[in-house]
Amino acid sequence: MTRWPKMELLEYRISRARLVAPVSGHVVTHNLEHVVNKQVQAGEVLFEIAPLESLQADLMVPEDQIADVAEGQEGELVDPASPDRKVRFTVRRIVRHAEVSKSSNVYRVRVQLEEVQDWMYSRMEGDARVTVDRRPYIELWTRRLVNWVRMKLWL
Helix, strand or coil: CCCCHHHHHHHHHHHHCCCCCCCCEEEEEECCHHHCCCCCCCCCCCEEEEEHHHCEEEEEEECCCHHHCCCCCEEEEEECCEEEEEEEEEEEEECCCCEEECCEEEEEEEEEECCCCCCCCCCCCCEEEECCCCCCHHHHHHHHHHHHHHHHHCC
C-alpha cells in the first residue's frame, strides 16, 4: 500500500514538533497564545523550566516585621484558595532595600521551597508564616500599637 505524500509530510512535521528540555523540572512560565497557528523558529522560547531542586519563592515582608526575619529560618506557604495545602520553606536571602507595594514599604525575602506541588504555578500569590522565636502573646498583640506610639513620641 502506498502512502499519501501529504500524510508523509504531516508525519515528518509532527516528528519535528517534539519539545525537549535540557533539564527535568517544573514549567514556571509559558505563553503560547502568541504562537497559536503560527510557525515558530528553532531556539524560540516557549516555556521556562526550573529544576525542581531550585524552585524558589519571594515573600514581601512589611517593614515593621523585617527585623524578625533572618536567613535560615523556616516557615510555610499557603494558597488562600485551599488553606489545607501548605509548602514548607527555608529563608535563603533578604534584600536589604525596601520596595513600595500597595502603598506600603515591603522587603523582598527569597525562600527555598522544600517541595513542589502540582497546584503551584509561576506568579502565584499566597500567604506565608515564618517561624521566628517564642514570645508572650501580649507582646505580639500590642506590637503595632507600641511601635506606633514609639514613632509618634520618638521613644
